[in-house]
Structure formats: C-alpha cells, structure tokens
Amino acid sequence: MKPRLSARVRNITPSATLSIDAKTKALIAEGKPVLNLSVGEPDFDTPVAAAFAGVRAITSGKTRYTPAAGTLELRKAIATKLMRENGLTYQPEQIVVSSGAKHSLFNIFLSLCDEGDEVILPAPYWVSYPEQIRLSGATPVVVQTTEASGFKLTPNSLAAALTPHTRALLLNTPNNPTGAVYTEQELRALGEVLLDKEIYVITDEIYEKLVYGVEQVSFAAAVPELMNRTLTVNGFSKAFAMTGWRLGYVAAPLDLAKAMSSLQSHATGNPSSISQHAGLAALENFKPAMVAEFHRRRDTLVRGLQALPGVQCLLPDGAFYVFPNISHWLGHRSGGQVIDSSSKFCDLLLEQELVSAVPGDAFGAPQNIRLSYATSYANVEAAIGRLQRFLATLQP
Numbered sequence: 161m162k163p164r165l166s167a168r169v170r171n172i173t174p175s176a177t178l179s180i181d182a183k184t185k186a187l188i189a190e191g192k193p194v195l196n197l198s199v200g201e202p203d204f205d206t207p208v209a210a211a212f213a214g215v216r217a218i219t220s221g222k223t224r225y226t227p228a229a230g231t232l233e234l235r236k237a238i239a240t241k242l243m244r245e246n247g248l249t250y251q252p253e254q255i256v257v258s259s260g261a262k263h264s265l266f267n268i269f270l271s272l273c274d275e276g277d278e279v280i281l282p283a284p285y286w287v288s289y290p291e292q293i294r295l296s297g298a299t300p301v302v303v304q305t306t307e308a309s310g311f312k313l314t315p316n317s318l319a320a321a322l323t324p325h326t327r328a329l330l331l332n333t334p335n336n337p338t339g340a341v342y343t344e345q346e347l348r349a350l351g352e353v354l355l356d357k358e359i360y361v362i363t364d365e366i367y368e369k370l371v372y373g374v375e376q377v378s379f380a381a382a383v384p385e386l387m388n389r390t391l392t393v394n395g396f397s398k399a400f401a402m403t404g405w406r407l408g409y410v411a412a413p414l415d416l417a418k419a420m421s422s423l424q425s426h427a428t429g430n431p432s433s434i435s436q437h438a439g440l441a442a443l444e445n446f447k448p449a450m451v452a453e454f455h456r457r458r459d460t461l462v463r464g465l466q467a468l469p470g471v472q473c474l475l476p477d478g479a480f481y482v483f484p485n486i487s488h489w490l491g492h493r494s495g496g497q498v499i500d501s502s503s504k505f506c507d508l509l510l511e512q513e514l515v516s517a518v519p520g521d522a523f524g525a526p527q528n529i530r531l532s533y534a535t536s537y538a539n540v541e542a543a544i545g546r547l548q549r550f551l552a553t554l555q556p
C-alpha cells in the first residue's frame with residue numbers, strides 16, 4: 161500500500177533542472193562526452209582563504225551551535241557589505257543567515273504569507289519560486305514578461321496584476337534564467353507602483369556580482385521609501401563559488417527578521433558553523449577574474465547562438481545563463497519524432513548531440529531553452545558547433 165502523503169507535498173513538481181541534471185550525469189557516468197550547459201553553479205573553486213577559514217573552524221573547535229540567525233560576527237560583516245556595496249543600512253539584528261538563499265526564501269514565504277495571499281511572480285522565473293510560494297499556502301500570480309521588454313516586468317503589468325490579496329512582489333535581478341538586470345530607473349518605476357500599498361518586495365540578488373558592463377542596483381537603494389517593506393536576499397553560492405557550503409541570507413524589517421530567526425531555530429537550528437566561518441573570509445576575498453571569464457564566455461555563446469538559423473538570443477547583462485528562443489523549431493521533426501515542446505527539444509539535443517540544456521517550460525517560458533556558461537570556454541565553443549549540427553538534421 162502506498163503511504164499517504166500530505167496535501168502540502170503531494171503537488172510539488174520535482175525540479176526540472178534536477179531531472180535534466182540526473183539524465184546528464186547518467187550519460188557522463190556511461191563515459192559519454194557530454195557538454196553540460198544545464199548547470200547552475202560556477203565551475204570555479206571556493207576562494208582559498210574561505211576554504212582555509214572553514215578548515216580552521218573545524219580544527220579550532222568552532223564546531224558548535226551558533227545563534228539561530230548566524231553568528232553576530234558574520235551578521236555584522238554582512239551589514240557592512242550591504243552598506244559598502246549596496247548602499248543599504250541594515251542592523252545585524254535585521255539579518256538572518258540560513259543554509260543557502262533557497263532556505264532564506266523558504267523562511268520568507270513561510271513568515272510572510274498565509275493561505276489566500278498572492279505573490280506576484282514575473283516569468284521567466286527560477287523553478288523553486290512557485291513551489292515555495294505554494295508550500296506557504298499562498299498563490300503565485302505569474303506575470304509574463306516578453307523578449308521585447310528584455311524579459312523585465314513593466315510598471316503597467318505590475319499594476320494590472322495587483323489585487324486586494326497581493327502580499328508581495330518577487331523580483332530577481334540579475335535573473336535566472338534570462339540573465340536580465342534591472343536598471344535603477346526600472347526598479348524605481350516598479351517601486352512607485354507600490355508606494356502607497358501595503359505590499360512587500362522580495363528581491364533576490366544572489367547573482368549581483370555577475371554583471372557585464374552594467375551596474376547592479378539593489379531594489380531598496382533604488383526605492384528607499386520601500387526599505388521597511390523590502391526583503392533583500394543574497395548568498396555565497398554564486399559570487400564565491402560556494403554552492404556546497406549552503407550559506408545565504410536575508411536582510412529584512414526587524415519584526416520579520418525576528419520571526420524568520422524563530423522559525424529557523426525550530427527547523428534547522430542554525431546554518432553550519434563551519435560554513436559561517438568560511439563565509440566571513442569569503443566576503444573579503446571576491447575574485448573579479450571569475451567575472452571576466454564569464455563575460456568572455458557569454459560573448460562567445462551569444463554570438464554563436466545569434467548566428468544559428470531560427471534562433472533568437474538577447475544579450476543578457478548578468479548571471480551565467482543565456483535564454484535563446486527556439487520557437488521556430490517547435491513543430492519540426494527529428495527522425496520520426498515531433499519536437500512539440502522545449503522539453504522535447506532538450507531531450508533530443510542531449511540524446512543526439514550530447515549537449516545538456518534546460519527546457520524553458522520549467523521556467524514558465526515554453527519557447528526558450530536555458531544554456532549555462534558555467535562551463536569551460538572550450539565547452540561553450542564546442543556546444544555551438546553541436547547545436548548547429550543538431551538543427552541541420554531537423555525537418556519541417
């Protein structure tokens with residue numbers, strides 16, 4: 161007999177990025193020369209100073225419980241970072257450190273939302289957002305953005321999505337999967353729609369360091385009037401290549417920070433003491449060389465994609481993803497099979513040319529695919545060649 165699962169978890173869809181990852185890893189395990197452009201983590205090492213700080217934490221007995229919201233030392237360092245780099249004034253008491261930004265977001269939705277609340281979610285969106293919102297009892301209100309607006313939410317479409325149940329707006333800049341980065345003016349224009357409303361803004365800025373020739377602006381810096389209704393999310397995974405350390409944080413209005421700390425104290429206790437020590441050292445050891453290398457790969461990948469037949473690709477300003485439109489190829493055939501979705505496109509691309517990409521369906525964008533350039537420059541170049549070969553085999 162199958163066990164009964166709670167209604168809460170019964171409808172969770174497994175992360176599509178994880179399922180393509182599993183297929184990719186299975187092929188790699190068989191020894192196949194897969195080009196993996198489905199990854200969501202930097203292919204660089206954690207800065208040595210951070211790694212050693214982690215080792216020192218282990219060998220010097222810093223291996224015990226910490227305060228639920230993280231050590232005061234780390235929260236002070238994060239407050240200093242937010243002031244210095246983002247122009248935001250937060251007290252250490254307003255910062256809650258968690259086991260990854262994913263966990264910070266989970267704490268946010270659980271602390272902010274009730275059954276019946278709505279969270280405005282611009283699409284394309286990162287796969288975990290809608291599931292986390294639903295788990296909190298709230299409803300994601302997906303607002304489609306278009307390539308014409310650079311995949312950015314506009315003030316008009318934000319205003320049109322507001323209802324008396326709107327609890328929060330969720331922004332992600334730089335964006336996963338599109339790489340879009342909002343300008344200060346764009347953030348300001350969105351903020352102005354919310355000035356006289358009791359609506360919170362959750363701004364996920366985890367890719368903030370990965371911008372190419374543009375300035376990254378924090379939402380609360382662009383709209384200081386909304387500072388006391390903004391939750392700024394960030395973490396160590398992307399900027400410091402520390403995905404496995406599981407360390408992220410949110411800076412929030414004090415009452416919410418207290419609630420999240422309390423929630424966390426009963427759930428996971430505290431983020432790993434070892435990771436917190438590593439994170440403290442990481443804040444002082446950012447490596448701009450990583451950004452320069454991502455920049456170079458982005459340019460090559462976008463140039464290659466733009467030259468492919470039937471593929472449109474915007475030049476994204478940030479993160480390490482490109483999000484080309486492959487709608488021209490939907491309805492085409494490969495052998496006996498019809499490409500009826502971006503998932504089918506990605507499945508066949510993986511099977512036939514051993515290039516792993518993530519279907520846009522997973523991000524609420526069924527006409528696109530996501531390619532990550534968190535892989536070597538040589539792989540990026542080779543992937544373009546294989547994509548070209550794959551498209552040449554497709555029949556109308």
Ligand SMILES: Cc1ncc(COP(=O)(O)O)c(C=O)c1O
Nearest residue numbers: 200260261262286336395397408
């Ligand atoms: C937009 C976005 N937010 C948050 C996260 C979570 O990062 P972390 O490793 O800190 O949990 C990711 C990871 O892919 C992401 O893409």
